[in-house]
Amino acid sequence: MTIRLRIAIADDEADMRDFLARMLPRxxxxxxxxAKTGLQLVEDCRRVVPDLVITDIKMPELDGIEASTLINRERPVPVILISAYHDPVLLARAANDHALGYLVKPITFADLQPAIDLAMERFNELQSRSTGDRISPDSAPTCQPKQ
Structure with missing residues (x-):
């Protein structure tokens, strides 16, 4: 059985949003x-209830770390952070229970599914400690390069 994740994405750069919007369905x-801003991401997540959030860190209104913290106060959801910077300060801020992945731009198609698999596996481990529920990693979808 293939698990189709419902993913919310956020980046203030249209090119990155377009890239993710094209690659994730593959x-x-x-x-x-x-979303274009952290605030829009928070509002959208209240409305669409995603299984996973992939967000840029540096965005207007709220950065991705602040937005993911607000989202997780309402409902636990795994987060993969993306950034153009490999900054120890950002990594330290990102080190919390819901930020379960970190990708440095430029991101490639091949980067996505391993990051998603790892984030979901870690999230499931954290959630299973409290609920006993778990999504099997064998049932997660696998990215296939476009022929």
Whole structure:
């Protein structure tokens, strides 16, 4: 059985939003939100209830770390952070229970599914400690390069 994740994405750069919106469906996932700001991401997540959030860190209104913290106060959801910077300060801020992945731009198609698999596996481990529920990693979709 293939698990089709409902993913909310956020980046203030249209090119990155477009890239993610094109690539994630090729991995078998559905993009349910494409936000330009951290505040829009928070609002969209309240409305669409995603299974996973992939967000840029540096964005207007709220950065991705602040937005993911607000989102997780309402409902636990795994987060993969993306940034153009490999900054130890950002990594330290990102080190929390819901930020379960970190990708440095430029991101390639091949980067996405391993990051998603790892984030979901870690999230499931954290959640199973409290609920006992778990999504099997064998049932996660696999990205296939476009022929």
């Amino acid at each position: 991995c078998g996932h559905e993009v349910v939100s494409s």
